[in-house]
Amino acid sequence: MDISTPAPQDITSNFSELDEAEFRLRGITKEIVRNQYETLMINRKEVHILEGAQEENGVVKQEKATVKKLKQQFKKESKNLNLCHFIVSSNQYNExxxxxxxxxxxxxxxxxxxxxxxxxxxxxxxxxxxxxxxxxxxxxxxxxxxxxxxxxxxxxxxxxxxxxxxxxxxxxxxxxxLPKMLFPFYKRLKKSSVTLFEGRFLQALREGSKFKHVAMQFCVPSKSQKQFNDVLNNISTPRVIKKMKNVTVNFIHCPVQSETICVNNKNEIVREKDNSILFSTPGHGVYLSALNEIKDDIIYISGAENVKSKKIQLPLNRFRRVLMSQLLSSRRLADTIITELRDENYQPNPQRTEEVIRLIKKEFNIVLPSEIQNFTTEEKNKLICEYLDKPLRVCAAIKGSQPGESKPCWISHANGKHLALVHPEELNHLSEEQDILYKNIEYYVPGEMACSIQRYNGEKYNLAEYCDNKEGFRSVRFHKDQDIACLQRPGLWNGNMLKWNTILIEMPQRLYQPFKGLEDLIS
Structure with missing residues (x-):
């Protein structure tokens, strides 16, 4: 498909009365639709990669002793913690x-x-x-x-x-x-098929006893809610209900007003056979507002697809606990530093400040701008707290490559370099240098991360302040009998977490066996 982007044109004069009635039902205006069209037409500013994250430069390969210590610490703390397991399908578009x-x-x-x-x-x-x-x-x-x-x-x-x-x-x-989460992916007792949704539900249920409370948030299409309810009712046997004493299940829908228009290879708005405008779900980035409402101690975000093999479920859950324990440990360290440096009785100490600068680079991948060397100690302390006082995530990173997955990169951002997770569609593919840099990055991220969105003083961060404010980018999909370009919002763990602090922990390749393509239906 030719995805060239000509100069934007005003399309509002082409909307019929039925179109405008559809806009009103969706809670949008024709100006909003025009902005979507213009975003699809304009070449946006792409991410600029400086280098890929690698071991000792963004990615941590934990020693066995460290893992053991984290597991022991988690066992002590988890019973007093509330966990939200936030489960998204990597793309509402079903490949x-x-x-x-x-x-x-x-x-x-x-x-x-x-x-x-x-x-x-x-x-x-x-x-x-x-x-x-x-x-x-x-x-x-x-x-x-x-x-x-x-x-x-x-x-x-x-x-x-x-x-x-x-x-x-x-x-x-x-x-x-069928939404992707209701696809069958393996046989249970050689009798019935198990869907992705059931697999994730049963997986989380087994972890429920380790926490004070577990809230399972499934991001699903609103039109499929009844199907999910039916599946949940079918698997809610007395034995399962007994295990759900401290587990709740909730469903989150993409707001209809968030859906966006699509264009064909002539850059015309795509319409259905009845001449109504086709609206598309703009990716999992639309769930940021739902994430912002969560008040639990830990938010664990994962894609719905990583449940293909039953053999990996126990070791995968153990690895997730390591990520969560690392999150708690790192959050405590960040809170201690911020509290120390913001204490009104704290006496600025140049030696301590330089020590903290090295510490936050090692522990949080925070690189302060080079001009900080010209700052006073008080100014350095203020900047340290500004960089450290942000939402925090501890993400899995796998050595190898997986088509379509995001990769951890050091990017040019603000006044320096910043560690981010970059999706291939965010690149400037007209730059051969950027394409080669991205292709040669050793790691990819499978969408497994533990997150903390509470500040050192107990207040919650407003996540809208820590995301990429770009409106989105073009994503080519197949619909009916043609390729179309849809407006993809910045991904939940890509642009929508651009300004978060990120820690990367190496995850064994064997723990990521996603259910994504046709081959997985018969594996």
Missing amino acids: IVATLEKFYAQFDPEKESFGRYVNRNQSYQLATFFRKIKRFPFYKTLQQNLKKHNESARHTDLGKLHMTHEILYGANINFNT
């Missing part, structure tokens, strides 16, 4: 459905073979999926649905189209209407 929809819309077995389609579109996951289709959780239902088609066509290229249609729209499967 699995999009891959199948694109194949169903574009593949014509009379014009090309399936193999040629796969090679032309590099859809190798699609080839694997059909080769191992018998492992598909709904295979028996699929076979039943296919009886209405010609028996001889089932193992042909045309048969693959029939199967795709039944998977997307067929009775008792109907993936086209």
